[in-house]
Amino acid sequence: xxxxxxxxxxxxxxxxxxxxxxxxxxxxxxxxxxxxxxxxxxxxxxxxxxxxxxxxxxxxxxxxxxxxxxxxxxx
Numbered sequence: 001x002x003x004x005x006x007x008x009x010x011x012x013x014x015x016x017x018x019x020x021x022x023x024x025x026x027x028x029x030x031x032x033x034x035x036x037x038x039x040x041x042x043x044x045x046x047x048x049x050x051x052x053x054x055x056x057x058x059x060x061x062x063x064x065x066x067x068x069x070x071x072x073x074x075x
Contacts, residue, residue, distance in 0.1 A: 008061065009062045012061060013062075015031055015058040016058050019051035019052075020049075021033060021034050022034055022049075023049040024047060024048045024049075024054055024057050025039040025046070026048060027039060027042045027044030027046065028041050028044060031054060032047070
């Protein structure tokens with residue numbers, strides 16, 4: 001069984017391997033795909049698309065517990 005930490009680390013590796021496909025929401029700091037116009041988490045519309053910022057933030061998120069509320073939390 002995969003732990004949440006392992007899942008987060010795998011997601012971070014995917015993002016770090018192609019940071020140009022992602023951007024960081026300036027409102028809630030979620031990492032989203034580059035094609036979205038508004039953040040699905042907070043409806044924000046300001047993003048930092050720089051690959052360095054995306055990679056740095058992915059590393060940071062992979063190393064800590066999830067702090068955001070997701071759909072599964074409501075089930």
